[in-house]
Each structure stands twice: as structure tokens, then as C-alpha cells.
Amino acid sequence: MREILQWTTLIVCAAATAARIPSALRGTNRSLFFIFLLATAAGVLSLDVFYLPIDRALGGINLASFLLRLIVFAAIYLVAYRVSRAFGARDAYALISGRIGLSVLGLFSAALVTLFLLMDFSASSAGLADTGGRSQRNAALLPYYWATARGYPTYISLALLPSLVRTLGSRLPALVRAGAGLMAAGAVATTAGFLLEFAAPAFALERLVVNNAAVLFFVSGLIMVWLARVRAKGTGGLGTSSTDR
Amino acid sequence: MPLPAKAFQRWLHGIAPDTSTADVCRLSGVKRTTLAQQLVRGKVAEATVVSISRAFGANPVRSLAYFEIYHGLADQSILPTPQELVSQISTVDLLRAVIARSGTGTAPHTSEAPQAGLLALGPAAHATSVKNWVDAIDDGELRHRVSAAAGIAPQNYSAQLTANRMAPEVAIATSRAAGVGLTGGLVATGLVTEAEAGWEPGARQAALDMMPDGELAVLAGDRLQAMGKTLRRQEQDQEQTDMILENLG
Known part of the structure; x- marks a missing residue:
């Protein structure tokens, strides 16, 4: 179950990345390619099969887990940056890439680094599953580490949610609205994942499902909007005013 | 139904x-x-x-x-009212009539008899004919009466009008609630033609010709304003869509 979910997420992300290669080479919206690429990298690092060898190569101190967290931060920031611009959400924009937004990103990153350095990670373990049992200090710090790791995506999700819901209820093309809806679902799932983190460890599987769903929702939402553009191009819709129809 | x-x-x-x-x-x-x-x-x-x-x-x-x-x-004994007839003339045709009447048009044909129907009117069911028809027969309470009689929520009814659509049985219910001939709504929705509904040929033109200049100018102005609103909304939607697609497509 666990493996199937993680592989599905990885395959979807990898396929989206591959499909974006031509546009990336053309130079259209490279950031979308990078979002998918980062999501794929995160998917790779979530799987034990890849995590353990990679971490061993990095010194076996769970640096890969730390890297994964930073990749997630980068991916969610890029998504939010693009979405807030696309949907003309000035409020979200300030909270994400304005001065406040960047300070929040800096704060979360600094907290993540500090907590990582304070913990003792002398053995590779995917998802830091065994780390808590290693020492008293680890057990005490681990919840904070997770709270920080999930906190930033949750913050971003909550900042984006209003503009996504607004778009969902607008008169824009169906594919765009579907995309906004899926991303809104992703934002909700991200928040739910954060809340479930505190209900651990009883809900390990539920947490995994919710977190994977969040990634899948965001990625499929982006794919929807992308399809809307492909469609608009096909009918010559993009850039032309509605009045000359 | x-x-x-x-x-x-x-x-x-x-x-x-x-x-x-x-x-x-x-x-x-x-x-x-x-x-x-x-x-x-x-x-x-x-x-x-x-x-x-x-x-x-x-x-x-x-x-x-x-x-x-x-x-x-x-029973086709109730003829359409002049307001109903004029509601089935498109906005552009109404504006043309305003220009033709002003007599200052630069086109040479305006010197000819303006009543002779120098420009044939477009078909009865035009881009906003359903809403215009309801506006023409509305006494201020019509929408409420139709919602109650046809069991349709007021906001759904307005949405139909805005989309220039109306189910035939709702069109009949609207006519009944307004006390006008039953075919008006069927013509406005384009289900049947004015000839099939038993409207006299040229009845719309005659109703238009009978309209005083002031009334025509006000009506044409209202229609133009509504048209402007619709166009602006479409343009805004399009701009927003373009921005989304440029950033995320």
C-alpha cells in the first residue's frame, strides 16, 4: 500500500516532468518544469530504495532527509509564486513572495537547519523513522523538526487557498477552474497532513495517504491548467480578445 | 417539462x-x-x-x-404587445433606428423615406432576446410570480435570462404570469419563429416605427449599457484567463 502510493506519486511527477521537457527547451515557463522536477526529486527521496543509497553517499547522517525538506520548500514556493501571480491574488502574493513571505521562508529554513544540527543522526533511516528512539534529545526535538518541515507548506497552502477557491467559483474556462479546484484540494490535504502530524504515530498510513494526495492534487492541478493552455492555443484563444470571436 | x-x-x-x-x-x-x-x-x-x-x-x-x-x-387571440415586439429587435438594429431618425447620418440613403424599412431587421431571437422580452413584460413583480408558479429558484431564473436561455414551459409560465400572449417566450428563445407564432409580418418594424424618439433613445441607451457591461465582463474574464495561462501554462 505504502509503496504503491509512493511509486504512483513518483511516476506521475516524473511523467509530468518528461512531458514538460519540450516546453522547457523552447523556453516557455521553465519554472513549471522545475516544479515538476523538484516534485520528482522529492518522490525519489521518499522511497527507501533510493533514499538509503543516496543518504549513504552523502555520509549516512540523514542529510538526504534534510535535502528532501528543502526540495519540498523550494517546490511549494515555486508553485505558490506562480499561482499567486497567475490568479492575480495580491493578498496571497504578499504572504508568499513579498517581504513577509520571504521572511517566513527564511524563518522556517533557519529553524529547519537549527533543528537538524541539534539532532543526532548517525544512521540512515528513511522518513527518520528510527531517529526518535536514538536518544532522549532526538525524541524531544523530532516533533519540532516535523512541525517545521510541514509548517511552511501549510502556511503557503493557507495563503493560496482563498484565491484558489475564488477561481473555482468564477466564470473562467472549465479546465482552469478544475485546475484551481485540484490545487485547492492539494492545499487542504497539505493542511490536513500537518494536523495529522500531531496525531502521530497512530495515523502513519493516513498521514502518508494525505501527504501523497497533496502532491498528486497539486501536480494534477498544474497539469489541468497546462492543458487549458494547450487547448486555448489550439483554438487560437490565447492573447486574443473575446470580442473578436 | x-x-x-x-x-x-x-x-x-x-x-x-x-x-x-x-x-x-x-x-x-x-x-x-x-x-x-x-x-x-x-x-x-x-x-x-x-x-x-x-x-x-x-x-x-x-x-x-x-x-x-x-x-x-x-388560443392565439392575444397579440404580442408593442413592448414585446420591440424587445425582439436586436440592440444593433435599435441603434440603427436611432441614427436613421436623427436625420444627420452621412449615409445618402437616410434621405429616403425612413419608414420604408431601409434596413431589414435581424431575426427575432437575438443575443439578449430572452432577457429583453422578460424586461418588456415585467411589471416589477413578474420574476417572483414566475418563481412561485414554475417552482424555479429566483437565482436560477435570472441565470437563465443572463444566458439567454429559457425552458419552453418556463417561457409559457412567464407569459401566463404576465398576462400576455403565450407564444412570446417561445419566439424569444428561438424555439419558433415569429411567423409560426402568428405575429404579423412587419409587426416588429411597425412597433418600432410607432415608438416616440425619446422612448427609443432611452431604450437603446439601456440596451447599449447592458451590452457594454457584458462585453467588459467578457474582456475581464479573458484577461484573467490569459494571465493564468501565461503563468501556469
Whole structure:
């Protein structure tokens, strides 16, 4: 179950990345390619099969887990940056890439680094599953580490949610609205994942499902909007005013 | 409410007794799959009856009157009001009339008799005909009465008007609630033509010609304003869509 979910997420992300290669080479919206690429990298690092060898190569101190967290931060920031611009959400924009937004990103990153350095990670373990049992200090710090790791995506999700819901209820093309809806679902799932983190460890599987769903929702939402553009191009819709129809 | 399939079969037998379903479809241009589906569901669309009537030279309005819920259509004694007639003239045609009347138009043909219908009016069902028709017969309370009588939520009713759509039975209910002839809404929605509804040829032009200049100017102004609002909204939507697609496409 666990493996199937993680592989599905990885395959979807990898396929989206591959499909974006031509546009990336053309130079259209490279950031979308990078979002998918980062999501794929995160998917790779979530799987034990890849995590353990990679971490061993990095010194076996769970640096890969730390890297994964930073990749997630980068991916969610890029998504939010693009979405807030696309949907003309000035409020979200300030909270994400304005001065406040960047300070929040800096704060979360600094907290993540500090907590990582304070913990003792002398053995590779995917998802830091065994780390808590290693020492008293680890057990005490681990919840904070997770709270920080999930906190930033949750913050971003909550900042984006209003503009996504607004778009969902607008008169824009169906594919765009579907995309906004899926991303809104992703934002909700991200928040739910954060809340479930505190209900651990009883809900390990539920947490995994919710977190994977969040990634899948965001990625499929982006794919929807992308399809809307492909469609608009096909009918010559993009850039032309509605009045000359 | 679409028509019951049983009654439809009886009506079809009356109008085209020896014609196969395949031929009915071929002659009327109704898709065979569409008709089959409607028959299976037991609900035949009014538009199907209209198309078949035309193919067999029957008056669509009288054909609809064959069905119980549309019995009232048989009585065509109430003529459309002048307001209804003018509501079925497109905004652009109204604006043309304003210009023609001003007499200052630079076009040479304005010196000819302006009443002679120098420009033929476009068809009755135009881009905003449904909303304009309801506005023309509304006494201020009409929408409430229709919602109550037809069991349709007021916001759904307004949405239909904005989309320039209206189900035939709602159109009839609207006419009844306003106390006007029952065919007006069917013409406004384009289900039947004005001729099929028994409107005199040239009745719309005559109603327009009878309109005082001031009234025409105000009406044309209102229509132009509504048109501007719609266009602006469409443009805003388009701009927003473009921005989304540029950033995320």
C-alpha cells in the first residue's frame, strides 16, 4: 500500500516532468518544469530504495532527509509564486513572495537547519523513522523538526487557498477552474497532513495517504491548467480578445 | 417539462402516419440517436416536435398545443404587445433606428423615406432576446410570480435570462404570469419563429416605427449599457484567463 502510493506519486511527477521537457527547451515557463522536477526529486527521496543509497553517499547522517525538506520548500514556493501571480491574488502574493513571505521562508529554513544540527543522526533511516528512539534529545526535538518541515507548506497552502477557491467559483474556462479546484484540494490535504502530524504515530498510513494526495492534487492541478493552455492555443484563444470571436 | 413519449407517438402517428422513424429523422434533421434516447427516457424535447412539424408542413405552435401542458397555445387571440415586439429587435438594429431618425447620418440613403424599412431587421431571437422580452413584460413583480408558479429558484431564473436561455414551459409560465400572449417566450428563445407564432409580418418594424424618439433613445441607451457591461465582463474574464495561462501554462 505504502509503496504503491509512493511509486504512483513518483511516476506521475516524473511523467509530468518528461512531458514538460519540450516546453522547457523552447523556453516557455521553465519554472513549471522545475516544479515538476523538484516534485520528482522529492518522490525519489521518499522511497527507501533510493533514499538509503543516496543518504549513504552523502555520509549516512540523514542529510538526504534534510535535502528532501528543502526540495519540498523550494517546490511549494515555486508553485505558490506562480499561482499567486497567475490568479492575480495580491493578498496571497504578499504572504508568499513579498517581504513577509520571504521572511517566513527564511524563518522556517533557519529553524529547519537549527533543528537538524541539534539532532543526532548517525544512521540512515528513511522518513527518520528510527531517529526518535536514538536518544532522549532526538525524541524531544523530532516533533519540532516535523512541525517545521510541514509548517511552511501549510502556511503557503493557507495563503493560496482563498484565491484558489475564488477561481473555482468564477466564470473562467472549465479546465482552469478544475485546475484551481485540484490545487485547492492539494492545499487542504497539505493542511490536513500537518494536523495529522500531531496525531502521530497512530495515523502513519493516513498521514502518508494525505501527504501523497497533496502532491498528486497539486501536480494534477498544474497539469489541468497546462492543458487549458494547450487547448486555448489550439483554438487560437490565447492573447486574443473575446470580442473578436 | 419535456413531452411524454406516449403522447408524442400518438401525435407523430397523426402527423406522419405512414412514415418510418428513420424517414422522420431524415426529413426533420433530428438525429436518430437523439430521438431514440428521448423516447427511451419517455421525455421528448419540444425542439424535436418543432423540427418534425416543420418537416411535415405543420405549424409548430399548433403541434405543441396538441400536448396537454401546452393546450393553451391553441388560443392565439392575444397579440404580442408593442413592448414585446420591440424587445425582439436586436440592440444593433435599435441603434440603427436611432441614427436613421436623427436625420444627420452621412449615409445618402437616410434621405429616403425612413419608414420604408431601409434596413431589414435581424431575426427575432437575438443575443439578449430572452432577457429583453422578460424586461418588456415585467411589471416589477413578474420574476417572483414566475418563481412561485414554475417552482424555479429566483437565482436560477435570472441565470437563465443572463444566458439567454429559457425552458419552453418556463417561457409559457412567464407569459401566463404576465398576462400576455403565450407564444412570446417561445419566439424569444428561438424555439419558433415569429411567423409560426402568428405575429404579423412587419409587426416588429411597425412597433418600432410607432415608438416616440425619446422612448427609443432611452431604450437603446439601456440596451447599449447592458451590452457594454457584458462585453467588459467578457474582456475581464479573458484577461484573467490569459494571465493564468501565461503563468501556469
